[in-house]
Amino acid sequence: MPQDYSSTKTDSDIEQNQQQEGSSSSSSSPKKAKGNVPSFLEPALTWASQAIGTSKGEYAPLINRGKGTLELPRQTKRKIIVTVAAIVSAIVIFGGVVVWTIANSSESEHKVPRRKLTDPEKVIIQVPSADLLREYLQTYTSESHLAGSDGDKRQAEWTRDKFIEFGIENTMIETYYPLLNTPIDRQLAIVSGPEEFQYKASLTEDVVEEDETSYDPNTVPTFHGYSKNGTALGPVVYANYGRVEDFQYLANQGIQLNGTIALMRYGGAFRGLKIRAAEQFGCIGALIYSDPIDDGPIGKENHDNPAKAYPEGPWRSPSSVQRGSVQYASMLTGDPLTPGWAATENATRLNRDESTGLPQIPSLPLSYRDALPLLRATENLGVRNDQDWAGGSEEVSYFSGPSEGNVYLANIVDDHIGPIWNVVGRIEGDEEPDHAIIIGNHRDAWVYGAVDPSSGSAALLELVRTLGVLLKQGWKPRRTLIIVSFDAEEYGMVGSTEWVEDHRDWLSEHASVYLNVDMGVAGPNFMANACPSLRRVLYEVTHKVSDPGSKNNETIYDTWKQLSNEETPIVGQLGSGSDFVSFISHVGITSVDFAFTGDYGVYHSNYDSFHWMEKFGDPTFEYHSALVKIWGLLTLRFTDDPVLPLYPGDYSKEIQEYAKKLPISDITLGGPYKEFFKSLKKLAKTTRRFERRRERLVEELNNGTLTDKDLPSVIYKRMKVANERLTHFERGFIDPEGLKDRSWFKHILYAPHMWTGYHSQVFPALSEALESGDTEEIQYAINQTASRIRAASKYLKEDYDEDDD
Helix, strand or coil: CCCCCCCCCCHHHHHHHHHCCCCCCCCCCCCCCCCCCCHHHHHHHHHHHHHHCCCCCCCCCCCCCCCCCCCCCCCCHHHHHHHHHHHHHHHHHHHHHHHHHHHHHHHHCCCCCCCCCCHHHHHHHHCCCHHHHHHHHHHHCCCCCCCCCHHHHHHHHHHHHHHHHCCCCCEEEEEECCEEEEEEEEEEEECCCCHHHCEECCCCCCCCCCCHHHHCCCCCCCCEECCCCEEEEECEEECCCCCHHHHHHHHHCCCCCCCCEEEEECCCCCHHHHHHHHHHCCCCEEEEECCCCCCCCCCCCCCCCCCCECCCCCECCCCCCCCEECCCCCCCCCCCCCCCCCCCCCCCCCCHHHCCCCCCCCEEEECHHHHHHHHHHCCCCCCCCCCCCCCCCCCCCCCCCCCCCCEEEEEEEEEEECCEEEEEEEECCCCEEEEEEEEEEECCCCCCCHHHHHHHHHHHHHHHHHHHHHHHCCCCCCEEEEEEEECCHHHCCHHHHHHHHHCHHHHHHHEEEEEECCCCECCCEEEEEECHHHHHHHHHHHCCCECCCCCCCCEHHHHHHHHHCCCCCCCECCCCCCCHHHHHHHHCCCEEEEEEECCCCCCCCCCCCHHHHHHHHCCCCHHHHHHHHHHHHHHHHHHHCCCCCCCHHHHHHHHHHHHCCCCCCCCCCCCCCHHHHHHHHHHHHHHHHHHHHHHHHHHHCHHHCCCHHHCCHHHHHHHHHHHHHHHHHHHHHECCCCECCECCCCECCEEECCCCCCCEEECHHHHHHHHHCCHHHHHHHHHHHHHHHHHHHHHHHCCCCCCCC
């Protein structure tokens, strides 16, 4: 249990916190990392395996405004030649890159500055209250609030009223009208074959005596958002995690997939992409269940909490079901019927079958209890793969099947166009009103959503209250601050995407950064995914906040570093799964997503409740308070620092590291990669020049103590230019045409991985072209990528002299 720190810190506490920066007690024990491979390394590992052949009241707006086998890449003779040549040429190609990268790496290295807190930042540390955060969470979890429901609207209006009460007077609700679906009838049964295997699934979650919300008769039934309305009848086939390679293995083993219903377990890929893979291989229905070895209690003996299912432990119980959207997250985001334009009330819409982001076969989510009879029905039938196919049950051996009997699946849903409600508050900037900082969290939940998203919603509300305290004290942000409680994230980041599409031109011109929190608190372990240019300010801010669970006066930075087991804490890449997607992938707005994670086994279930949070997630609510402080300090750094705390040199360095892992050859294709590497070198040179000028500018600004009216006109102009360049640098990576076959995604450096969704795919156009082996496609991707890297360089180069080397 975390140590019970007071939520209000004195001035002496703040000074002590400043003095302890960078120091960690050698006697402290590091927290255990969850998982074996950091998510940001997975794309590189994928490329490596390919190279060697292995293998989530309406008012005016505030801003004006064919089935069959899907073939995996084969090791043809040509590809083998290409791979061998790649190894040879890599020495030549990457040698030069390594030389100039290493030669200048010292300029990108940094120590966390010993910057003192400003007076407004001290308020951010002092004000947040764990008791109020508890109250907010109780309100948000007091009723189910699925997007578009009456409960959702009530909570939108309550959130709006609290924003205004806390001092954000310019607050209103913006309404959109996307596609939504709600369940009418669901059935699952084995209806033929051996009598001992026939059964009917309950498709319900058990009541837990000590958790009063589990009694609620209005709880949201277990279903998939955006699932296909319909029925299916056929034998069941177990397909492990439902990845493309899992289905390909079954096809290679001669297992009949056409006309079957795929049984897959959660994990390894976004749920919608499991269904997409099942479709591609000829399945007519899909079932996704939670296996006890994944987020259940099996194998959790070394965790902080008991290795027991809820309510005795934090892990998923046999009846618990993970609801969730099955939109194709790597193909598009937001309302699937208005891709690229806002879902206003009278918007032009596609027909459902015209959308590239929706499943064409029905599906249901299952508990382990309801999946077990299906696994028994495939026992000793088909094949059994020894490589990671077995789950945690000792009752079955996880054979593929198909089953002897047929399974009947019914998923009858109501597809409808319905309202959703974004709550948007705005504080006008005092000195740079045309530069906007946006902070956001989604409010809707599959049921009660104590962790996802209400811990983040409570934190947002407490941050708004804290900002209100600052406003009463006379604080005015240098830049405009926009605060958004988004709706319908759970269906596919719908509220945020429609808002971004609606205000795209304004955001592209004025938005400097987006700071996202989703599942704010599930435990004590801090994590962050962000654009590389944000990494330093994350380190600086987490140095300022004490870890409530530390007995050695450690900061969040200290314990984050211990968890990462690296010289500096790991900052992952942005893929998909939350509201940052439209900001970074569609418009090119520098973004970050952060949270406190932990032993969280009730994701998207009826048991993601206030009781679970109070018992396992954050009993004292001190990590909620720490989250508010981190979020608030980040917000003030971006609203108030004279020069935006973004570092494009760090971006350049990370891009070069990933370029060195691409399995490419300058020999086999007649040298087409020359322009690609020239663009990387140009970016490195330009960012180095910019960082030097920026450093001098910050020194001349006297560490931010002078007001604009005191600045010499030359320095003031340079500051304005620097902030313009930093605001628009990320836009350079946006290609107006978008990525091949998924044009909604326009960022050429990062995109959701095509078949995992959550994870990021680095150089998506180029890596997908290399997978295809198509020479013309590869050349196009090289040109596209190099062109956008040059465009980003140009944003930094403008208005700077060429002779500053």
